[in-house]
Amino acid sequence: MDNHGSYKSLINIWILLMFLTVVTVGAAQFDFGAWNVPIALIIASVKAGVVALHFMHLKHEDGLTWVFASYPLFLLFLLIAFTVTDMFSRVVN
Amino acid sequence: MSQEQEKNYLENGEGFASWFFTVDHKRIGIMYLWAIGVFFIIAAIASFLVRFEHLTPGQTIMTAHTYNVLFTLHGSMMVFLFIVPGVAASFGNFLIPLMIGAKDVIFPKLNLYSFWLYLLGAAVFMIALAAPADTGWTFYTPYSIESGANVILITFGIFILGFSSILTGINFIVTMHKLRAPGMTWDRLPLFCWAAYATSLLQVLATPVVGITLLLLIGERFFGLGFFDPARGGDPVLFQHFFWFYSHPAVYIMILPAMGIISEVIPVFSRKPIFGYKAIAYASLAIALISFLVWGHHMFVSGQSKLINVIFSVITYAVAVPTAIKVFNWLWTLYKGSIELSTAMLYSLAFIFLFTIGGLTGLFLGALAADVHLHDTYFVVAHMHYVMIGGTVFGFFAALHFWYPKMWGRMFDEFKAKIAFVLIFIGFNVIFFPQFILGTLGMPRRYFNYAPEFQSLHQLSTYGTWIGAAGFILMLWTLMRPLPGKAPGNPYRSLSLEWSMDSPPGTFNFDEIPTITEPVYNYGTKIEEES
Amino acid sequence: MGFFDVTSKVLKSIAYPSEMVPSIDTEDDGHHHFDHETEHSGAKLGMWLFLATELLLFGGLFAAYAIYRAKYPDMFQHGSQSLNVVLGTVNTVILIFSSLTVAIAVKAIQENRIKLVKIMLWITIICAAIFAVNKYFEYSYKFNLGIFPGTDIFYSIYFAATGVHMLHVFIGMAVLGVLLRKVYKGKYSKDNYTAIEIGGLYWHLVDLIWIYLFPLLYLVG
């Protein structure tokens, strides 16, 4: 049976997540121009990664679970990459 | 307990409830088989009428609107109610646990719920027929937003069916990971299981995208969301992207299990190990992965950008290669074999030939310049049916005959079944081969009316449906009337695990979980030097 | 089995939706054919696969967001600025907190601390309810301003994404509610907690999706 981490470590993770939320909201107060979205997405991904690894115990799962957890991300990337590429390469010469 | 063990799964419980609430994977498989059989027949009748309409140009027996409704009914029913859940859910359910040496799938109850969801989705779909859709099975926007038909209900039905598909896929994947008998390593896994595994992956990962797409389409009709409606600043091509992101992998959801079936049938009736086991197994996986990358080849003339067209064309040819490899592997399994032309074998051999034609005509459509001419003509219709009928349905029929003794515990009349095969084979080719020529000549698909110069080819195609229908009825007739006497446990001397038990199997499949020590296709006693 | 039994079984399965939760309880219908460890790891693997499908379900919305944001930057700028960042932030905090409580609940059941499990599940469900109430206020405020799905593409994405997410919140609440009821019935222990663990996984996914939706919709205007 898997029995990982302690209550304290869970709460520490939570504090980290709260901190990152503050950072997200804070960062939104400044205008980084084209970097607004990437910055927001990077912070969100760090948060998501922390939730997945610690709250969802992905850290302790086997390789198979990692494959199933990450493959949809790849597909999502494909879906977005191809559709966006299409949308912005339609200029006709 | 021992009393119960002696009963086979068909005898274990009688009446409606003993089936409807069963968690026995074999009974669930049989129920799927009945359900998809019914929908197949309804959809086939629709196509029969559609073809009949084409006996003459202009109105023959129905109005243009009825025609549009019927081809939509035929397409959507065949795709969503028959062929996608078809082979995977029916034969997959029945066979996977038997083949891997398990007593059931890993989530038996979930399996039952999946079946109920399937029925629920089908029911919603049927209710929608009160104002049947005339959008084509592709539901392209903005026509599907504006059409007066019951598009919301029908797409909601498909949404539910999608969930059934996803849950079945999850069930199979986890079952194959967790419940393989000791010694049933991945390189001893029957190829049908490999195919079912790849299929399940596609079901799990592709279906949600069509789910959200149809949900958004419903939102378009309810709220006017505008994502897919040019009048509201949306983009109809985006709908097509989302739709084909699912529907191209769905083509492989349809064909992969059939490939798995004939990979089982051919070695048994050639008494040879399957040629290139690993190549076929990995090709299944490769197809499952690459098939996510080629959806745009359905959209070469849709207004997609030129760059994306070129990219998709390249990747499309990449997916052609593993498919070609499979065909040659099946072919070479026959080499120096001891070939018995049973009905199941005939269907499998026909699969190889017809699927080859289907695949080769795909090469036309993948080529950008040629596709500009052929897109949305009868060529596409013919190509698709060579893959879906010549491939999937022939594979499905092969399975019906091959596992018939195992499923029902009886044998059938091989002679009549072979006559039925000949009729179906001839009928099929007479229906669809002329359509290739119609297509290259420029006859568009989904046309109620057509120019008089196309009439002779259209008529030929319609006559084919009569031959095919006769064959299909004869096949049903034969299968519905089994020969007297009990079928032996292993009538074909197969080495696969499902034949190692009585026909039909007992409720719990195996009294004791077997231990596997040999490769699954260990035919061939004459040892030759390996190259 | 006659007609009556069939009807009663159907009615029962409707009346007790908890029966619809995948069969991962040990007191199953005697069809038990594999050991506990297989069941546990199998259920988790199945759940991860299901989460994969959920992610791709939202994938369509994320793709639509990416495209239309790039196509109509001004519309997204205006729309985003009209959303209530405070409510959004509060909801983010609530969801992250509820994620913590679920994680604690899973940890607690592994140590057989049933009482803690109950408290944590209760808090989680209450958090979910508060989230829903906040969302209700947000929606009705927008409706009062005459903003509906379909007003423009930004609001369509906003309502579609948060709406589908809301649906998941409700499903999550239902799942947690069923689990809580079973905890009260004493069904779970340190030897049998798979259901709580995979229910928790589902709830974390609801949180994960929101972690992305929040900045994309509310912040990066």
Next chain:
Amino acid sequence: MNWLPVSASTFAPGVDFVLWLVTIISVISCILIGFLLVYFVIKYRRKSDNDQTPAITHDSFLETLWTVIPTILCIVIFIYGYVFYDQYTTTPKNAVEINVTAKQWLWTFDYSNGKKTLNELYVPIGQPIRLVMQSDDVLHSFFVPAFRVKQDLMGNRYTYINFTATKEGVFDIYCTEYCGTAHSNMLGKVHVLSKEKFASWEDGSAKKVQKASSNLPPAEVGRQLYSDKGCVACHSIDGADGVGPTWKGLFGKNRIFADGTSILADENYIKESILYPGEKIVEGYGPVMPSYKGLLEDSDITAIIEYIKSLK
């Protein structure tokens, strides 16, 4: 039997080349596989139940062969497909633009000189043409088999087709994207004219000449217009219900409109309905008909009215 339509554009030979190339590859592969299939089945048929068979499970040489050869063929086909497609999608510098608008179930062509035609596209031979296309409603697709060109049309965005006609004559236009009830009646014609004929068509003299020489009765001319101008897509002549009311027995009948009023269908009513179709909507039908103002001359309208009169 011929399996390809006439080749009438500069793009067509390229497409035909690819079609022939793939056909030859396909036929050879098909014969090879079909032959081997039948040959193996006959040669290695089961002779007895105890036939000894070898345990051949792989053969590196063969497997390499049937991986490499299809790969090479695929690359070749892709390249040819791409090369001709690239030519087709590249607009020539001296291309003349024609605007195309699709609407359920009509094609409208607007020329740079202000001319406008319905369902009939006029182009000069040898002149690169660029169609700038848009739909007024749902998706349509512009397809001319003789030119081997096809492109979807949609709302809110222009799409394009380039072609140069190489043969004089009249060729079919089909709509190939399913667009509703009368999809299969959304047909048109491309008239490829010699430079001189096109010039005379452009300044309008051709039409007059043609008219003067035509001594058909007006009802016959009307019948011609009925199919040429797209009326056929929505109005039946045999009483069948369509998108619009049937023409059979229309003349002299009492028309009831959506707003409850009614009128006797006479010449003036029909003329009004052709020019201003939105004014009076017959009960049970939608306001979908486009105006033919500027698209039909008075004499055409008279001919159509005569034709309707003849449909008792």
